[in-house]
Amino acid sequence: MSSVNLHIDQLFIHQKDQVLLNDFSVELNAPALVILTGANGAGKSTLLRTLAGLKKADKGVVNYNGNNLETLDNTEIAKLLAFANSKKIEEEYIRIIDLIRLGRYPYLKVHHDVQLADDMIQLYIREMGIESIQNKFLNEISDGELQKAAIVRALVQDTPFLLMDEPSAFLDYPSKKHLFSLLKATAFEKNKIVICATHDVELAAKSGTHFWHLDDKTITISDHSIAWHIND
Amino acid sequence: MSTVKFIVFICLLLLLLAVDVWMVPTYINPFDFSALNDTVFTAIRLPKALTAICAGAALAACGLMLQQLFKNPLAGPYVLGVSSGASFAVGIVIIAGSSIPFLQSQFFQTVGVAAAGFAGAFIVLFLSLLVSIRFGYSYILLLFGVIIGQIIGALQTLLDYVANPTDLKQYSLWSMGSFSNTIDTSLYLFIVFSVIGCIWCFVLMRPLSVMILGDDVAKTLGIKTKSISLQILLCTGLLAGVVTAFCGPIAFIGMAVPNVAKMLYKTADFRKLSLFTFMLGILMALLCDIIGHLPFYDLHLPINVSTALIGGPVVLIILLKRKY
Numbered sequence: 102m103s104s105v106n107l108h109i110d111q112l113f114i115h116q117k118d119q120v121l122l123n124d125f126s127v128e129l130n131a132p133a134l135v136i137l138t139g140a141n142g143a144g145k146s147t148l149l150r151t152l153a154g155l156k157k158a159d160k161g162v163v164n165y166n167g168n169n170l171e172t173l174d175n176t177e178i179a180k181l182l183a184f185a186n187s188k189k190i191e192e193e194y195i196r197i198i199d200l201i202r203l204g205r206y207p208y209l210k211v212h213h214d215v216q217l218a219d220d221m222i223q224l225y226i227r228e229m230g231i232e233s234i235q236n237k238f239l240n241e242i243s244d245g246e247l248q249k250a251a252i253v254r255a256l257v258q259d260t261p262f263l264l265m266d267e268p269s270a271f272l273d274y275p276s277k278k279h280l281f282s283l284l285k286a287t288a289f290e291k292n293k294i295v296i297c298a299t300h301d302v303e304l305a306a307k308s309g310t311h312f313w314h315l316d317d318k319t320i321t322i323s324d325h326s327i328a329w330h331i332n333d
Numbered sequence: 334m335s336t337v338k339f340i341v342f343i344c345l346l347l348l349l350l351a352v353d354v355w356m357v358p359t360y361i362n363p364f365d366f367s368a369l370n371d372t373v374f375t376a377i378r379l380p381k382a383l384t385a386i387c388a389g390a391a392l393a394a395c396g397l398m399l400q401q402l403f404k405n406p407l408a409g410p411y412v413l414g415v416s417s418g419a420s421f422a423v424g425i426v427i428i429a430g431s432s433i434p435f436l437q438s439q440f441f442q443t444v445g446v447a448a449a450g451f452a453g454a455f456i457v458l459f460l461s462l463l464v465s466i467r468f469g470y471s472y473i474l475l476l477f478g479v480i481i482g483q484i485i486g487a488l489q490t491l492l493d494y495v496a497n498p499t500d501l502k503q504y505s506l507w508s509m510g511s512f513s514n515t516i517d518t519s520l521y522l523f524i525v526f527s528v529i530g531c532i533w534c535f536v537l538m539r540p541l542s543v544m545i546l547g548d549d550v551a552k553t554l555g556i557k558t559k560s561i562s563l564q565i566l567l568c569t570g571l572l573a574g575v576v577t578a579f580c581g582p583i584a585f586i587g588m589a590v591p592n593v594a595k596m597l598y599k600t601a602d603f604r605k606l607s608l609f610t611f612m613l614g615i616l617m618a619l620l621c622d623i624i625g626h627l628p629f630y631d632l633h634l635p636i637n638v639s640t641a642l643i644g645g646p647v648v649l650i651i652l653l654k655r656k657y
Contacts, residue, residue, distance in 0.1 A: 150549065153549070154552075154553070155549050155552055155553070175552075175557060176555040178555065179553060179555035184549065184550055184553040186547065186550065188546075188550075190545055191404040191545075193595070194599040194600075195545070195601045199602075200545075200601065202601070203546060203554070204554070206543050206554045206556075207555045209539075211539075238599065251546075
């Protein structure tokens, strides 16, 4: 099995006039579920967007399996990393299954009409437990169900790196617990590095393999969760 | 299921086309082949039907692209100020142009009006582009379009105020919309530009379908969102500009048709959706033309009267049926 490698070297990020991250370096060489925590406004989303190549870093290098995003074209990046956030989708008449299939876009040729990899898509749909809503339209489902669909959408992109911005925000309690164990299982089975920004620290604690806590422009790394918001 | 809908609507479209060409306002025997040499058929009915087809598809395409880009079901070329820009430029040519002898030639009355329509549409689009660089494709840009439309409307009123009655009448008729103004060269031009624009729209549809996930996620799926958005503005400018130039500022088709298409067709395959939208646009344009030429009254109703009478209630129903 090919290895997975994430190398971040001396990363500096600012947003508007404010420095959000000062000199962050880390290297991961094996499948991992990274739990990224931090107070509201600490810069978790900005960090994830920077890692996803959506925002330029001020300084520093991020290498995915030895590749710098700037040297890759859009489709190559899309096959390397997937990104999911919890934005609402302003559409009504699109089925959940079709929304999920959009995750296969990077693999789609211009002339393709029918989407590929339906077996894998169905597998993830079952694992997320949304078989019963896959044929519903967007205007018939709840925020939590949409969020599950968005997570499956990112999973079917089938990339070695997965960046998720608060994937559990709208989920109910059992679904949150299930989500983190599913992400961990997927990371280890499919050889992925998953980075997940979340406020559900206690729920993620059991499944997470690495914990990054962003506070005051620095990231504290540990291999167990720091219940930062409890012991203050 | 979707194939059945497609076939049903194609049949309906052919039926309306036949009615438009052979039935209104007076009956022409379709099997009388000497009618092919008939000036009424070749010089009036056929160009009018072709114009309606191109205008319907083009306006529906504009509406679909803009509504997806702005994630707003009320967007359309009218709302973005593109139609106003084109109208005003044409107004200048018709009204101010009448005092300059050179501009009164037949050539200038057709080509000049078309060029002015283009120019007007693109100037407003260019301003929108400048705004989009700073603010992105958000509601600010829509608001900008609405305000620009109002400002241009005021200038338009001023122009009307100083115009002499003959020019004012001519301009006023133009602004009510008509599918009967395109003949010979202008018809060919119109067809070519509409087809180019619609194909361009079709090509943009698949990336646009990914953009429903939001710009950030779309980018990580390999979509060049900036390029796609820019192309949508340009394609919309081309289509809205050409339609306004040749047919006048036509309201409602651009806004109403894509909404109805999405409600009826319910698909994530936006390329098919765009084809269905073109078809519905053509259907509505033909229907409006038929209503405007019914034999019950001597007058030929302007297109904007029938588009508003059909499109207005449709848009209202869509608004009121939305779930909040």
